[in-house]
Amino acid sequence: MPTGPLLTYRYLYLSRLAEGLDFATFQPIAVRARARNPAIGISGVLLFDGERFCQLLEGGAVEVRALAQLIQADRRHVELTVLHEAMEPAARLREDWKSGYCESEDLDRFEGPNGLRGPTALSAFAQIAARADLLQ
Numbered sequence: 432m433p434t435g436p437l438l439t440y441r442y443l444y445l446s447r448l449a450e451g452l453d454f455a456t457f458q459p460i461a462v463r464a465r466a467r468n469p470a471i472g473i474s475g476v477l478l479f480d481g482e483r484f485c486q487l488l489e490g491g492a493v494e495v496r497a498l499a500q501l502i503q504a505d506r507r508h509v510e511l512t513v514l515h516e517a518m519e520p521a522a523r524l525r526e527d528w529k530s531g532y533c534e535s536e537d538l539d540r541f542e543g544p545n546g547l548r549g550p551t552a553l554s555a556f557a558q559i560a561a562r563a564d565l566l567q
């Protein structure tokens with residue numbers, strides 16, 4: 432049977448932990464994501480370096496956009512910068528969902544107006560995620 436074209440909606444962003452919050456903020460977010468994302472067919476990775484988040488969501492356009500809106504409105508982080516957002520004729524980078532910790536130096540390359548954006552940001556993120564300390 433012929434299958435349809437392979438399409439993946441990708442949303443990759445960088446954000447900063449809100450002032451007054453600490454390291455302990457991460458765990459309940461990771462627990463929430465682990466419970467919900469697979470249930471709505473979203474895969475990807477959420478990384479935390481202690482003060483910044485960097486997250487890739489992959490899945491259907493409707494599901495990813497809806498979750499991205501929820502996340503954008505979450506007051507536990509600020510200064511959300513979208514690094515890459517596109518519907519792509521490609522398989523997902525990851526089939527599963529993970530979260531975990533990375534080094535601060537890892538995320539520096541996405542900072543500021545000269546930071547990586549677009550497909551370059553996506554491939555840099557894939558490399559960081561491959562060596563990050565992923566929990567579940």
Ligand SMILES: Cc1cc2nc3c(=O)[nH]c(=O)nc-3n(C[C@H](O)[C@H](O)[C@H](O)COP(=O)(O)O)c2cc1C
Nearest residue numbers: 460463464467468477484486501502503505507508
């Ligand atoms: C950095 C960050 C990443 C998040 N990632 C996810 C996620 O991948 N999946 C998810 O369901 N919620 C995630 N959240 C939580 C959502 O913003 C929101 O609080 C949650 O989905 C609310 O769901 P509920 O009201 O049904 O509990 C994240 C929050 C932050 C601050």
